[in-house]
Amino acid sequence: MTPQEFDAFYAASFSRLTGQLYALTGNWSEAQDVVQEAFVRAWDRRHAFGSVNAPEAWIRTTARRLAVSRWRRLARGLQLAGRHHHQEPPTVEPPTEEHLVLIAALRDLPEAQRSALVLHHMCDLSVEQVAAETGVTVSAVKSRLARGRAALAVRLADRTPADEEGKLRV
Incomplete structure (x- = not known):
């Protein structure tokens, strides 16, 4: 995938993917962060990424896995800090x-x-x-x-x- 093709893919799908991840995570900032990170990972692998059959699905799956990983790290951090209750992230209107x-x-x-x-x-x-x-x-x-x-x-x-x-x- 050429840089121009990647840029066009990014422009065409970033908003849609962020909205989808927002629905999955319930947190707009988190959704933006994990989708952006997924695009960074795709960019780092752009030569192989060009042969992916469903690039949007790859980004979505990677972003979803990043979100789950972040939740697990947060939960582990709360356990280590001795906090046993779960705090909800602030709601973004x-x-x-x-x-x-x-x-x-x-x-x-x-x-x-x-x-x-x-x-x-x-x-x-x-x-x-x-x-x-x-x-x-x-x-x-x-x-x-x-x-x-x-x-x-x-x-x-x-x-x-x-x-x-x-x-x-x-």
């Missing part, structure tokens, strides 16, 4: 109320369900692609999607504002 409601509802879900929902519905990946990115079976992805949709529907019914016609705006 999203551009719309609907987006905030959706992210809050997603944040309440178990990570496996949240990842499956975001990757399938927000990143437009097939069930098979979600299975490949997360390292689980297709059956497990389908199960996580079904349980996650049911749990999300309950949470959104309690939180989501309705428009004039009573339809959900999210």
